[in-house]
Amino acid sequence: MAHQGDALRSWVRSKTDQATREVLNQRLQGARVMAVTSGKGGVGKSSLVLNLALAMAERGQRTVILDADLGLANINIMLGYEPIYTLWDVVEHRVTLKETLQNAPNGVRIIPGGSGITELARLDAVEISHIIEGFQELEGECDWLIIDTSAGISDSVLAFVLAADEALVVTNPEPTALADAYGLIKAVWEQDGRVALKLIMNRSQSREQGTRMGNRLTDLAVKALGQPVEFLGLVAEDPVVARSVIRQVPFFSAYPNSEAAGDIGDIADRLLHRVPPPRRGGWGAFVRRLVENWPRDINRETI
């Protein structure tokens, strides 16, 4: 019996050490910037961003979400709060970037983008460097910046994807969503074939269907474009997702044993175990690239 106890303790120790090692390894390489986007609206992108951030935080990753969905910023609604400040208040020197942060479960924090994003094209050099300084300051205490972008193939969506270190493309198995996801992958590839893209298949009816559809899309990207896109995993169609939206509590916290929460945990594990793409100069460089790529003539109709 004593023997069994010793074996268990050393097993737990080895697991803990491995987990700690992974956290430390990630941390040593600097904070990552990952855009999450979708060709079609309503496929579950915001829900994925929020719950994936919680899963990453549960794995020791200090995670910040930039809520940059310009059409309908939904993260705050999913959590049941009204943003007090947005990025625009930082531009206007009313608050610092850290003071805009809203708290979510597991220590995840959220930057409400608001009009601070839509007005990017109008900012002068002093305002831009002020934003850059805010992000650089925050970067030192974080491991991940996960960006919830708008859906579609607009120039503003592409600007986020092209500025980030890596991007997740979310789709569901419907033919229209698959076609739009492919269109987005193609549009990114046409601008910069080096962007590290990963695919998530949300709302799959069965694991077989989700895997088949995911593999088909990533195979097409390689065959037709020569663009490698990694199929990172699927999230099952699960009634707890809608239930948690109504309760305004993320399903990863409210229903930790659900199929969808398990799938999100698996995706977080895969993200952490893969060799990360090279960092591209940190969060300051990300903001600079975003501003450089940002469409000059943006208005609410072209978002």
Ligand SMILES: Nc1ncnc2c1ncn2[C@@H]1O[C@H](COP(=O)(O)OP(=O)(O)OP(=O)(O)O)[C@@H](O)[C@H]1O
């Ligand atoms: N895995 C899932 N199982 C069941 N329902 C889901 C799942 N994922 C998302 N949904 C439902 O789909 C709806 C849309 O989700 P969400 O708002 O996250 O989409 P979105 O892609 O961010 O939309 P948009 O980009 O248009 O803002 C929500 O009502 C949510 O309950």
